[in-house]
Amino acid sequence: MESIQELFRIGVGPSSSHTMGPRRAAEIFRGRYPFAAAYRVKLYGSLAATGRGHLTDAALKKFFEPEKLEIVWKPEKQLPLHPNGMRFEALSAEGKVLGRWEVYSVGGGALRDDGTLPVPQNVYDLRSMREILDQCKQTGQALWEYVEAREGPQIWDHLREVWAVMRAAIERGLHAEGVLPGGLGLARKSWSFYRKATLSGAVLQRAGLVSAYALAVSEENASGGVIVTAPTCGSAGILPAVLRSLQETLNCSDDAVLRALATAGLIGNLAKHNASISGAEVGCQGEVGVACAMAAGAAAQLLGGTARQIEYAAEMGLEHNLGLTCDPVAGLVQIPCIERNAFAAAQALASADYALFTDGGHRISYDDVVSVMRETGHALPSLYRETSEGGLAGAYRRKKKG
Numbered sequence: 001m002e003s004i005q006e007l008f009r010i011g012v013g014p015s016s017s018h019t020m021g022p023r024r025a026a027e028i029f030r031g032r033y034p035f036a037a038a039y040r041v042k043l044y045g046s047l048a049a050t051g052r053g054h055l056t057d058a059a060l061k062k063f064f065e066p067e068k069l070e071i072v073w074k075p076e077k078q079l080p081l082h083p084n085g086m087r088f089e090a091l092s093a094e095g096k097v098l099g100r101w102e103v104y105s106v107g108g109g110a111l112r113d114d115g116t117l118p119v120p121q122n123v124y125d126l127r128s129m130r131e132i133l134d135q136c137k138q139t140g141q142a143l144w145e146y147v148e149a150r151e152g153p154q155i156w157d158h159l160r161e162v163w164a165v166m167r168a169a170i171e172r173g174l175h176a177e178g179v180l181p182g183g184l185g186l187a188r189k190s191w192s193f194y195r196k197a198t199l200s201g202a203v204l205q206r207a208g209l210v211s212a213y214a215l216a217v218s219e220e221n222a223s224g225g226v227i228v229t230a231p232t233c234g235s236a237g238i239l240p241a242v243l244r245s246l247q248e249t250l251n252c253s254d255d256a257v258l259r260a261l262a263t264a265g266l267i268g269n270l271a272k273h274n275a276s277i278s279g280a281e282v283g284c285q286g287e288v289g290v291a292c293a294m295a296a297g298a299a300a301q302l303l304g305g306t307a308r309q310i311e312y313a314a315e316m317g318l319e320h321n322l323g324l325t326c327d328p329v330a331g332l333v334q335i336p337c338i339e340r341n342a343f344a345a346a347q348a349l350a351s352a353d354y355a356l357f358t359d360g361g362h363r364i365s366y367d368d369v370v371s372v373m374r375e376t377g378h379a380l381p382s383l384y385r386e387t388s389e390g391g392l393a394g395a396y397r398r399k400k401k402g
Contacts, residue, residue: 001273002120004265008162009109009229013221014333016233018054021105026063033090040070045083046280048075049387053331083280107278129366144259159258166240173216182332190215213241214345218338231268231277235291237341242295246302260298267314268294275374279326280386282377288340289321295348308360315366316351325384327391
């Protein structure tokens, strides 16, 4: 498995696969053909189906002069390797194709092609949670110590920056008001949740604050703010919300939070390596479901859980999101994405609490549920994998027509 630095990417929303990935691809292609007279980008599958709502066209235009760029949308066709396919072409003044490149945005801002891109180095020797737990049992390492052993001490500098960006996104979101861009007329709610939660009793505060923090980041993402993929932009609010909530409740240090981030990254990496974190490939279970697992495991660690309890919390976080469809209304990362972040953050805390009430023993492992998530995602019709053709997106479209 590759470094968790490839999982925790700092960038601009609203979508890791539909804006961050294409933006990187455009920058690379422009660098290969800087003197072309014009450029053409063909977007396929999910990228074309929801690209306008996800601001894919705006992301591409950041690296090409608008009058020199032609964008062709092909939602009905899919390239062979992934639903999020792109074909870039550099053109001469006469319209002759000087060069072309097929590339895929495979989730979390990552790109894949037929071999021209550098392949991220594998830094992890073990590729399943079972193997990692067995090794940690033999060595006495905590999960975060295994991460440090494989990544090296420099991982803490990256995670420190990640945590700073997460905190900043929460703060910006909590103090912002108004309507989110995109045309749905959806008002920001995080500031209202935060104000009401701070005025509530202790029982309601935990649920209210973690929801406010998740909404804050998700609303920042929907507005094109700077966030961290955890593991994607669409699920970026869950992990920081849980970490901030527990840091305030437990009064734990930033170092403890960074160690929890390392464990969360390991959990997310296993899902990314053995299944997918792409909504276009496996539905929202690969985004919100995996984020919930990451946050649940991190929470269990901060609450003093054993490695087995951390694994159990992560398993529950993903298990109870199996089959979650990706059906963004109007192709925007707003409905149901923003609310899902708030609910999944609360679910992550509940999963951690549940795991800590047990000895960590259970029948279905995290590895099992990751495998089932991949199987379920591939069985989902394309209507429910980030095309905005079915599900809630279809219901909203019919309602608007009626």
